[in-house]
Amino acid sequence: MRCLAIIAVLAACGSPEAARQADTALPATAPRRDVRIPRAPGANAPSLVAIEHPTANTELSEGAMLSDVDSCATCHPDVSAQWSSSAHSFASFGNPIYRFNVEMARDSLGKEASQHCGGCHDMPLMVDGLMTSASPVSAADLRAHSGVTCRLCHAVQSTTYDGNGSYVWNATPLDAPSLDDPSSIARHKKQVTTKVDTELCVGCHRGFLSPDMQMPVHLTGIDEPGAWRNSAYTGNGLAQIDKVEKKNCLDCHMERVASTPDELGAKQGTVASHRFVGGHTWMASMRGDTEQLRLARAKLEGAASIDVAGARVVTNGKPGAWHLPADGAPIVAGTRLELDVVLRNLLVGHRFPGGVLDIQDTWIEVELTDRNGKRIAGNGLDHATKADDTDSHVLRTLVVDDDGHVLEHHEMAKFRTQVTTKTLAAREAQAVRYTFTVPARVAEPVTVTARLRHRSRTLAMQEATCKASRTAEGAEFLSGAKGARDVTLDPCAPQPITLIAQTRIELGRGARTNTDRPAWQRMYEHGMALVQMVVTRVEDARPVLDAALAAAPDDRARAMVNAQLGWLAAKQGRIADAIANIARARELLPATPAPAVFDAVLADAYVRANRWTDALAPARACTERAPKNANAWSLYARVLVAVGDHEAALAAATSGLDLAPRDPDLLRSQATALAALKDPQARAAHTAYTRFRAPDEAATLRIRCAQGSARCWRDRNPVQTLELSQLH
Numbered sequence: 001m002r003c004l005a006i007i008a009v010l011a012a013c014g015s016p017e018a019a020r021q022a023d024t025a026l027p028a029t030a031p032r033r034d035v036r037i038p039r040a041p042g043a044n045a046p047s048l049v050a051i052e053h054p055t056a057n058t059e060l061s062e063g064a065m066l067s068d069v070d071s072c073a074t075c076h077p078d079v080s081a082q083w084s085s086s087a088h089s090f091a092s093f094g095n096p097i098y099r100f101n102v103e104m105a106r107d108s109l110g111k112e113a114s115q116h117c118g119g120c121h122d123m124p125l126m127v128d129g130l131m132t133s134a135s136p137v138s139a140a141d142l143r144a145h146s147g148v149t150c151r152l153c154h155a156v157q158s159t160t161y162d163g164n165g166s167y168v169w170n171a172t173p174l175d176a177p178s179l180d181d182p183s184s185i186a187r188h189k190k191q192v193t194t195k196v197d198t199e200l201c202v203g204c205h206r207g208f209l210s211p212d213m214q215m216p217v218h219l220t221g222i223d224e225p226g227a228w229r230n231s232a233y234t235g236n237g238l239a240q241i242d243k244v245e246k247k248n249c250l251d252c253h254m255e256r257v258a259s260t261p262d263e264l265g266a267k268q269g270t271v272a273s274h275r276f277v278g279g280h281t282w283m284a285s286m287r288g289d290t291e292q293l294r295l296a297r298a299k300l301e302g303a304a305s306i307d308v309a310g311a312r313v314v315t316n317g318k319p320g321a322w323h324l325p326a327d328g329a330p331i332v333a334g335t336r337l338e339l340d341v342v343l344r345n346l347l348v349g350h351r352f353p354g355g356v357l358d359i360q361d362t363w364i365e366v367e368l369t370d371r372n373g374k375r376i377a378g379n380g381l382d383h384a385t386k387a388d389d390t391d392s393h394v395l396r397t398l399v400v401d402d403d404g405h406v407l408e409h410h411e412m413a414k415f416r417t418q419v420t421t422k423t424l425a426a427r428e429a430q431a432v433r434y435t436f437t438v439p440a441r442v443a444e445p446v447t448v449t450a451r452l453r454h455r456s457r458t459l460a461m462q463e464a465t466c467k468a469s470r471t472a473e474g475a476e477f478l479s480g481a482k483g484a485r486d487v488t489l490d491p492c493a494p495q496p497i498t499l500i501a502q503t504r505i506e507l508g509r510g511a512r513t514n515t516d517r518p519a520w521q522r523m524y525e526h527g528m529a530l531v532q533m534v535v536t537r538v539e540d541a542r543p544v545l546d547a548a549l550a551a552a553p554d555d556r557a558r559a560m561v562n563a564q565l566g567w568l569a570a571k572q573g574r575i576a577d578a579i580a581n582i583a584r585a586r587e588l589l590p591a592t593p594a595p596a597v598f599d600a601v602l603a604d605a606y607v608r609a610n611r612w613t614d615a616l617a618p619a620r621a622c623t624e625r626a627p628k629n630a631n632a633w634s635l636y637a638r639v640l641v642a643v644g645d646h647e648a649a650l651a652a653a654t655s656g657l658d659l660a661p662r663d664p665d666l667l668r669s670q671a672t673a674l675a676a677l678k679d680p681q682a683r684a685a686h687t688a689y690t691r692f693r694a695p696d697e698a699a700t701l702r703i704r705c706a707q708g709s710a711r712c713w714r715d716r717n718p719v720q721t722l723e724l725s726q727l728h
Contacts, residue, residue, distance in 0.1 A: 033650060035681045036657035036670065037688050039162065044126065045112070046212035047119025047165035048203075051127065052157065054172040062171045063128035067146040071176065076150075078263035082274040083150065084485070085292040087283050091121045091147030093137050094481045095283065096491040097457065100468040101410050108413035113213040119165025120204035123152050127171070139473070139480035148204075154192040159199050162661050163206030163223070179264075198248040201225060205249075208662060209415055210692075217695040218662070219415055222357070225249075226660055227350035229628045231426035236626040238600040240528065241560045241589065242427055247349055253278060279353055282456035282495045287487045297498045303347045304424065306364070306452045306501040307517070309526035310340040310544060314435070324547045325522045331438055331446055331508035338721075339434045341366060341450050342526050343395075345424035352424045353454065357397035359410050360423065361455040362500070364393045366434050366724060371443035371510075377436045377724035384497055387459040390711045393432045393722060396458070397421040398715055404704030406712060408460040417698040419705050420715045431529035436724035444508030452500040466492035520557060523548035528564050533719050534571045541568050559589035563597050570605035578605040596625035596632070603635055612642040623652065630660035637669035641676075649673040664693040 041048050053062075060068070073080035083089050093099045098121060106114045111132045118126040124143035125131050137144050151174060160166040177188035194200055207221040228234065228249070232242035250272065257273045259266040277295045284292035311329035313320045314336035323329035326339060341364060345352040353360040365380040380392040389396075398419040399407050407414055424430055457465075468474050469491045481489050505514045527548055530541035545568065549561040566581035582598050589595070599618035606615035619639045622632040633656025640649035653670035660666060667689040674682035695701075705712040714720065 033674070033677070033679055033681065034654055035650075035674065035679075035685060036654045036661065037684055038661045038667075038692065039160075041164075041212055044115055044119060044165070046116045046210065047126075048160075048162050048167075049119040049123070049126075049165040050168045052168060052170040052172070060173075061128050063124040063126075063130070063143045065171075065173060066124040066127065066149050066151050067142045068151070069146070069149055072150045075177075075179075075264040078259045078271055079265055079274045080150075082257075082271075085284070085289050086274060086276045087278065087280045088148035088274075088276050089146070089485075090283055090287075092125065092144055093122070093139075093477060094145035094147070094485065094489075096286070096469045096474065096477070096489060097283070097461070097465050099474070099477055100465045101412070103468075104409070105412050108411075109214050116164060116209075116213050120207075121147065123169070124149065139476035140483065141480075142484045144477075145481055145484040153200060154194060156200060156203075157195055159196050159203040160661075161202055161206070161225070161659055163203065163208060165203055166206075167200075167203035198250055199225075201249045209412060213412075215413070215415070217416055218692045219417070219695075220662070222355060224350040224354055226630065227425060229659065230626075230631060231349055233349040233426060234628055236596070236629040236632075237427065238596050238622060238626055238629055238632060239425075240427065240597055241556070241563050241585075241595045244427070249349075252349060279355070279454065280456050281454075281498060282462070282491075285496045286489050286491050286493060288490075293496060297496070300454055300498045300500050302501065303345070304352055304452055304500055305344045305346050305517075305525075306450050306503055307342045307344075307522050307525065308339055308448050308450050308503060308505045309342040309431070309522050309529075311507065312338050314338055322543055322547070324526070324544060325505070325514070325519055326448070326507070327505045327513045328511040329507050331442060331444055333438050333440050333442070335438055336435055337438055337507075339366070339448065340526060340530075341432050341434060342429055342522075342529050343424060343432075343452060344429040344525050344529075345426055348424075349426050351421075351426075353395055354423075356410055357421060357423055358399045358407065359457050359461045360394075360396045361458045362395040363389065363453055364432060365449075365451040365453060367449045367451075368436070368724065368727075369447050369449070371445060374443070375727040376439065376442065376446065378727050379434060379722050379724050384453070384455075387463065389458075390714075391722070391725075393422070393720060395422050395424065397423060398705070398712060400701050400705050400712075402701075404701045404708060404712075406705065406709060408458065409464045410461065417695050417701050419702050419712055422715060429525045429529035429532075431526065431533060431720075433719070433721045434724050435721060436726070439726075442508075445506040445511040446508050447504055447506055449502065449504050451502045454498045454500050455495050457495070462491070462495060518553070520548050520551035520553060523551060524557070524561055524564070527561070527568075531564055531567050531571070534568065555588040559585040562588065563595070563601065566598075566601040567604070570601055570608060573608060575605045575609055575611075578602065593625055596622055596629075599625065600632075600635075603639070607635070607639065612639055615639045616643060623655070628659060630656045630663055630666070632656075633659070634663060634665045634669070637666060637673075641669050641672050644676075646673040646676040650677070662692045664689060667692055 042050055069080055102114055102117050115126055115131050118131040122131055124146045130137055155170045157168045157170050174191055175188055178184040202225040205224040206226060209215050209219045231237050232244045233247045235246060253276050254272040256270040259269060259271045263271055265271055277299050279300055281293055281296045284296055308326045311323045311326035313332050353362045363380050363383045367378040368376040370376055383392045399415050400419055401407055401414040402416055478489050481487050506512050523544055527541050527545035530544055545561055545565050552558040552561055562581045562585035566578045569577035569581055578601055582601050586598060599621035602618040603615045616639055619636040623636050626632045633652050637649050637652035640652055649669055650673040653666050656666040671685035671689045674685045706716050
């Protein structure tokens, strides 16, 4: 039995030997069913990088070859200059932020485990064995200052959806073209042309922590490709009726820009920008790159919206009716006033803010002033200068250690579970409620200003990075960056703060109405946000959505609101109402194909009521209308398991696992189906599910965190209510 258990574990890790032994365990007449077992790391563990090494000897090591950008710049000066400003070019030890984190991981988990980072950040070091060497990484080594280079991306042969560096890189040296030889140029173009286009990004922008790193848990980390693939930007959204232009990673982060005559890679006078502009304003500012900073801020501005969407008076603890939108809501001295501030991710095709979510720093400021400009109340106004975000609403993820303490410095070795996340999925809305007691005397109208501000990293993270840079070793790397890249880095200088969005409304007598956005849309987004909060305040969303429906200007708008009313009814267990809402939405928007949200609402309503047979058709329709949405396949597989169609459940689960190879719900459905079918691969599938499921102690750690931290307690609550401090 012990030998069989070992075989099962190996098979769960994707070992070829395990696969061979599993094959021999199958009866000769048994069909070999298609199963997805997440593959294990190979020679570059714990990263999933695979390298195709050339057979011929080369003068340069593979790492030195990767670091050679100057040769490429000879023919591609524009692209090289753009790359030199990008975060990709500062991905390795020369970046003080990254160096602080990777050295912490190396100290805690060991140098071999740090190849988890190296597969994406440090390939010039990793391919030459320097990530695992007994000697420390040298601050004077160009390979430590090269990051993600031309020869890395342009020699990637294939990628998978696994993440953690799940790509195959061909280490064959590039042939320098002879510019007067068309055949030489053609060979060079064929060699450097990217083989996978949009999917090039998935190998490194999806990440997870696992026992392969000597950690006791598996945790999903960044997942920009997965979030994008599940969104309206690929036509696979399930949450709402949406109309956005389809876009991929390259459309947003590699826009075409004008080129100079010297750029030989130009097409019709433009090149795909290799600045890879995103939200990393700190990295641009610490090296004084004003143009990269300008572009990053331009990318951030308007990416999300903010609105003061609703207001209501609370008298003797009893809330009155919503004033929708909030403009002109009455000011009653001595009463409590509740204001709902609504955020929406408008333009970002993945979570906003993105990247490493536990050290993001995007927050809301709310300020109330009277007719004379006197400040009355506010919240979040001092967040720009203090590290503690207990009193402010911050868009970040809280991650805790073994004791339930929130980790502030991206200390991966201590990660045990996520407590909550307040970041926004693509096109998602979120509501935060603010409350205060109206003073006895106030000069009306009162102006409410709400702002959404962004800083790349928290002040706590910057303080730790700054401290590390002032050590002897840190100073050596700053000096090394000056020598290798001719840049001066100052991680201790204040980070730039970007105003993403701002709105103003007026309350009380004499108030003017804000006409920046249509009233129905403001109410629709408010209601959509409140639908996410029905856990405890079940009736808040309905009057808001009813008001939005009454104000909706056309059939499409009315269908959009009805879809959200359908979600609300489904969550409240009102199945007949959910069906009726979706039927009305279909009548209003008889498009072919119908939006996937219609079937998603119905499937959700039936599943909540354990009406699995009724859920079957809409769940299947979700996969047909959103075939790249892993959540749709997860739902369908779960329904098929419940109705006992295990062959179909296995097919649905494997379709989902093709998109999200370590999704625990999909792995569970796969294992359950195989067990029901008495397939010999069931053991390996169950072992894979056990390996990649949520940590057993997650619930306990969340409770412990809430008991010991006011911020943790507040952020765990889906209904956020923050007090506006009185200002004088």
